[in-house]
Amino acid sequence: MRDPLLEPAAIEAALAEIEGWELAPDGRSILRNFKFADFRAAFAFMTECALSAEKLDHHPEWSNVYSRVSVTLTTHDSGGLTERDLRLARLMDKAARARN
Numbered sequence: 001m002r003d004p005l006l007e008p009a010a011i012e013a014a015l016a017e018i019e020g021w022e023l024a025p026d027g028r029s030i031l032r033n034f035k036f037a038d039f040r041a042a043f044a045f046m047t048e049c050a051l052s053a054e055k056l057d058h059h060p061e062w063s064n065v066y067s068r069v070s071v072t073l074t075t076h077d078s079g080g081l082t083e084r085d086l087r088l089a090r091l092m093d094k095a096a097r098a099r100n
């Protein structure tokens, strides 16, 4: 069973509440760039998020260059944004806050 897509109004409300994320131009994903002190901190963040993502069975599209981690969240199975993306975004924000 696919997760239901969020309505545009729900996406707007969520973006006002989760700090630092922006909506992709096509409206199907949210993006955030994280910055850490160094590669060690960035990779520790990714390790923590990877374990959380696996527990949620919801996985980020991301890339890392030294101290920066760029993240895109979308629900592939549903073809856009769902509550699962917001849940993972909040978890990633919390993990980043603990390292900044």
Ligand SMILES: C[C@H](O)[C@H](O)[C@H]1CNC2=NC(N)=NC(=O)C2=N1
Binding pocket: 057, 058, 059, 060, 061, 073, 074, 075, 076, 077, 078
């Ligand atoms: C079978 C498995 O539950 C699905 O493929 C999950 C895994 N992780 C996922 N992650 C993301 N970001 N989107 C998905 O649709 C998705 N689907």
